[in-house]
Amino acid sequence: MSELTDITPKGALRKGWSGLVDDYAIACEWALGGDVLLVGDVLGGVRAFDGKSGKVIWHLTDIHDGALLTMRVHPDGALFATAGQDGYVVLWDCRDGKQVAGLRLGSGWVEHLSWSDSGSWLAATCSRDVFVMDAECAEVWRSKDHPSTVSAIAWSRDDEIAVACYGRVTFYDVVNGDLSQKLEWRGSLVSMILSPDGDIVACGSQDNSVHFWRRSTGQDSMMSGYPGKPSNLAFDHSGTLLATGGAETVTVWSFEGDGPEGTSPGHLELHTKPISSLAFAPRASRLASGARDGSVVAWALKSDGQGGPIGAALMTDRVSAVSWRPDGRALAAVDGQGGVCAWRVS
Amino acid sequence: MNNNEKVPVTILTGFLGSGKTTLLNRILTEEHGKRIAVIENEFGEVGIDQGLVINADEEVFEMSNGCICCTVRGDLIRVLGNLMKRRDKFDYVLVETTGLADPGPVAQTFFMDDEIGSEFALDGIVTLVDAAHIDQQLGRSDESTEQVAFADVIVLNKTDLVSSESIDELESRLREMNRMARLVRSERAKVPVETVLNLGAFDLDQALERRPTFLEPEYPFEWTGVYSLEPGRYELSLDDGPDPNMSLVAVMDQGTDDEALRDGAEWCVRRYAEPSKAIAPGDAIPAGEHVDLQLSAEGRKVFILEVDVPSKLGLYTQHTAEEFDIKLFNQGAQSKVPIPLEAERTWVAQHEHDDEVGSMAIERDGDVNMDLMNAWLSKLLAEKGIDIFRMKGFISVAGESRRFVFQGVHMLFDAQRDKEWGDTPRRNQLVFIGRNLDEEGMRRDFDACLN
Incomplete structure (x- = not known):
């Protein structure tokens, strides 16, 4: 534990605070406008750290039998949702960690949660099924027509959700329940991200490629040659830059002009093991990346995808999540040993 | 991370009723001091209090290139990916497949997915065979044939239910299909746990350390x-x-x-x-x-x-x-x-079987020209990879003081330098298990690679 307090970050990452949770930390997200950092561990514990001091404000344990699988803070920052192997989705109050509502979706694992931008809807997956709930955790819609376990979900509009599974991405209007679009591709899609305007759909594939579609034109492309599967993807706020993992190098594709087809992507090289987490700063061309070697790097990028490091720090184990504070002036990361770090970003 | 730090995974295959659940429960009972995670198929029925049991649908994912050696099991990637997120890792993982599972994608998952491969090591494939029914199954289903062909250990179970002559005959038939596997007879899946766990069958160094040859012996007595x-x-x-x-x-x-x-x-x-x-x-x-x-x-x-x-x-x-x-x-x-x-x-075949699936071995003294060998194996795997389930071998490369060992699952191929030859006679041994192998042609092609 003592080594965690001795982190000497470099460059733009300034020493903040560090802490520890009970087991492998799987998620960290800022809440209450950046006043609080929530960290969930695989055993089903959630700790709320004071964003400035790192002091623990409240602490939950064993909230999901088996394991906690995912945690998502509501866009307004006051509520957060958790889900786990027990098939439950539970809503909590960020201020005190009190349970607000809960719903059991089934006997399968609930692996993915996603709030719509307005915060009106919460989507969750349970094996092959997708559920949409309102902000009180009441089911409003579900879809059972997926051929395999759902691997990713994302909101394309406030009332339209994208669902990725083996061989396809499907879009549903959650108000009337209609299937609005189906994009097919024979391959196992392991991750998905949409551009902020919902037009570009990017998926990492098990065969070590990134496939993307432009919904408006129907054009699709494949970027191959990754040494591993691109499980981590991130779009910047403008929808210009798509950062992808799948290697020790972060590959950044630029959608500027006619790109990224026919252009060379930016290669961000500093990590010594494959990327395990990626996040763009809000409203800025800054990217944070974490890797299996425990390294966390902040990068400044240009609109063509090229860029360089502006700061770096080292944690003790695989970085499982990185998260920018909403104002972009602090960065948090968690690792496989339960380590939690927050840095000020200058 | 080297193989010693990775969590070993044993795959249990076999037709419905072959005794997989009995064997699983036996392992869990005898190894109760260990943290064992069991990934069961949806029809599995292991008692839940015996350790961590996770049920998973068998999701076979083919890749866009259509290559069968890239086919993996999505459910395993998901479940194992989650299991590795623990500070206290599991000591062992057992994967039970349904009788209809193709063992290829299960094995390939550990080689094709870098994340799974970096945390878990496939230890071996154990196939249970119901001595009373396998004869008919082998003729009728590709799955049971492939489960035999992929096995590192074949547990010939329920031997108490059939005559000893028919067991001998069955054993010789299975042995001909897969000469790499160790054959163990059992009643009610009662086999020593060490015959099925910690085999290191996919760890070339370890496998050769324990058994200096990849071949089960052919007995000179009948x-x-x-x-x-x-x-x-x-x-x-x-x-x-x-x-x-x-x-x-x-x-x-x-x-x-x-x-x-x-x-x-x-x-x-x-x-x-x-x-x-x-x-x-x-x-x-x-x-x-x-x-x-x-x-x-x-x-x-x-x-x-x-x-x-x-x-x-x-x-x-x-x-x-x-x-x-x-x-x-x-x-x-x-x-x-x-x-x-x-x-x-x-001990030996009383008559020849005409199973499509069989195994062959090439054993030759002398040194191999690496360029010719590479060219031949690449061509062989490109043309026949679908029909070659598994291969293992060691070769003596001209000008190299160390032995080369290699193994393959379909078109996936892994070769590395092994120990020094020292005083031991330099020789080559290649074992192939596959469908309709052209033995004569393969022997001729290998001989052409010798210096």
């Missing part, structure tokens, strides 16, 4: 008979048979269960490798030596066996007892009643 004898002199009587002589090794204190017979067989293989000593009718047969019985005289011939202390005597004979009408009598007894057998078994 029959074993075990007699329980008091001290005294005995007559071994043989009638006219197909040959004018026959090799034999007599073993004292021979056990009668399958394991003991197999241990005896392993020991006798080495005796058989020694020069034989000719024994004429009327002479005594020394125990523990490779002897050659002289049988050219007409009519029944008698050889003497001397027993000092009460013992179980095992005879490992080159031909079957039937061919020479082998009988054992008390010397000088009034009534000529043969001594009954305590146990017996046959």
Whole structure:
């Protein structure tokens, strides 16, 4: 534990605070406008750290039998949702960690949660099924027509959700329940991200490629040659830059002009093991990346995808999540040993 | 992370009713001190209090390129990906498949997915075979054939339900299909846990360390008979048979269960490798030596066996007892009643099987030209990779002081330098298990790679 307090970050990452949770930390997200950092561990514990001091404000344990699988803070920052192997989705109050509502979706694992931008809807997956709930955790819609376990979900509009599974991405209007679009591709899609305007759909594939579609034109492309599967993807706020993992190098594709087809992507090289987490700063061309070697790097990028490091720090184990504070002036990361770090970003 | 730090994973395959659940429960009971995670298929029924049991649908994911060696099991990637997110890792993972599962994608998952491969090491594939029903299944279903072909260990289960002749015959059929696998007989899936776990079958160094060859031995004898004898002199009587002589090794204190017979067989293989000593009718047969019985005289011939202390005597004979009408009598007894057998078994194929799936081995002395070898293997795997389920081997490369070892699952291929040859004779051994293998062509092509 003592080594965690001795982190000497470099460059733009300034020493903040560090802490520890009970087991492998799987998620960290800022809440209450950046006043609080929530960290969930695989055993089903959630700790709320004071964003400035790192002091623990409240602490939950064993909230999901088996394991906690995912945690998502509501866009307004006051509520957060958790889900786990027990098939439950539970809503909590960020201020005190009190349970607000809960719903059991089934006997399968609930692996993915996603709030719509307005915060009106919460989507969750349970094996092959997708559920949409309102902000009180009441089911409003579900879809059972997926051929395999759902691997990713994302909101394309406030009332339209994208669902990725083996061989396809499907879009549903959650108000009337209609299937609005189906994009097919024979391959196992392991991750998905949409551009902020919902037009570009990017998926990492098990065969070590990134496939993307432009919904408006129907054009699709494949970027191959990754040494591993691109499980981590991130779009910047403008929808210009798509950062992808799948290697020790972060590959950044630029959608500027006619790109990224026919252009060379930016290669961000500093990590010594494959990327395990990626996040763009809000409203800025800054990217944070974490890797299996425990390294966390902040990068400044240009609109063509090229860029360089502006700061770096080292944690003790695989970085499982990185998260920018909403104002972009602090960065948090968690690792496989339960380590939690927050840095000020200058 | 090297293989020693990775969590070992054993895959249990076999048709419905072959005894997978019984074996799983046995392992969980006997290894109760360990943290074992079990990934069961949706029909699995292991008691939940026995450790962490996760049910998973078998989701086979093909890749866009259509390559079958890239096909993986999505459910395993998901479940194992989650299991590795623990500070206290599991000691062991057992994956039980349904009887209809193709073992290829299961094995490939550990090589194709870098994340899974960096945390978990496939330890071995164990296939349970229901001795009473497999004969029909092998003819009817590709899955059961492939489960046999992929196995590192074949547990021939429910042997109490069939005659010993049909087990022997079944064993020789399975052995012909997969000469790499170790065969274990069992009743109610009762096998020692160490015969199925921690095999290191996909770890080339480890596999060769434990067994210096990838091949199960071909026994130079066809029959074993075990007699329980008091001290005294005995007559071994043989009638006219197909040959004018026959090799034999007599073993004292021979056990009668399958394991003991197999241990005896392993020991006798080495005796058989020694020069034989000719024994004429009327002479005594020394125990523990490779002897050659002289049988050219007409009519029944008698050889003497001397027993000092009460013992179980095992005879490992080159031909079957039937061919020479082998009988054992008390010397000088009034009534000529043969001594009954305590146990017996046959060791080789009684007739050839025409299974599509079979195994072949290439064993050659000499050095290989690496360029030619690479070119040949690339071509072979590109053209026949779909039909080659598994391959293993070691080769002696010209100009290299170290041995090269390699293995493959379909088109996936992994080769590395192994230990120094030192004083051991340089040689090559390649084993292939596959469908409709062109043995003659492959041997010819390999020979063309030799310097």
